[in-house]
Amino acid sequence: MRASRLVTLLLLLQDRGRMTARQLAEELEVSVRTVYRDVEALGAAGIPLYGDAGHAGGYRLVDGYRTRLTGLTADEARAAFLAALPGPATELGLGDALATARLKLRAALSTEPREHAGRIQERFLFDAPGWYGATGQTPHLPSVADAVWTRRAVHLRYRRWRAPEEIERRVEPYGLVLKAGRWYLVANGPHGIRTYRVDQILELQSLEDRFTVPDDFDLAAHWKGHLEDFRARLHTGEALVRLTPEGARRIGVTPEGEGWTETRVPIESIDHAHGEFLRLGADVEVMAPAELRDRIAATTRTLATRYGV
Incomplete structure (x- = not known):
């Protein structure tokens, strides 16, 4: 631990120039007295550093000295x-x-x-999660990542959206993907390669079993195919709608002039489309399918009654 701290202290001085004992102590999360001892140890080891007294003083390396201790673990x-x-x-x-x-x-x-x-x-700052998507807790993420690094199988208990809602299985973690602030595990199991949300892992046990990833497996290519397949399964129907210019803009449709635009849009299901089109308020009129139009009309009548219109 101390050897690592001495290297960090040396790199700090090389990177930032003069630093006071208190500044070094704050960076290293140690006491000022410990910094004094570490500086003495570096000096005894032949590192050319010296300290200046006074208000503008501090420790610094001799001009021109650069350590070679920059190899990465x-x-x-x-x-x-x-x-x-x-x-x-x-x-x-x-x-x-x-x-x-x-x-x-x-x-x-x-x-x-x-x-x-x-x-x-x-x-510049990169902030991956979306504005309104609350990311789930991922207490098992470090263990999953370790299994990915070391190519060791894991036994997990997992919560999914369809019945049975909880499953247990042994899987071989091939890789981790961060998508819109959520971590996904791509793993091989009894039913082939599947994707698991890490925040839905209820329990995880690391196993001693090692595995080998097939030579032809490519994580980026697999994930791209997974997304394409997901989108294909997601939009299984379509709706005929009329949109105001504002409604067209909100769903990414090019408006036809200043009036209404009639177009067909893909939908996931009647239930999902019902909620999505209600978000557009008066900027959309659903023409078909009839079931979706009737559902929205019924909701509109209920809202009108509730608000006394």
């Missing part, structure tokens, strides 16, 4: 690929590794690229 290398996703990296148990990896990467850069990297971090 396995966890840090993994975290570096998630550098744009600090939240997900933390969820995967790689938050500390990501911070160290960033520090090492900055320390390995010369002054100009380092300043450019700092400006990128200050001015």
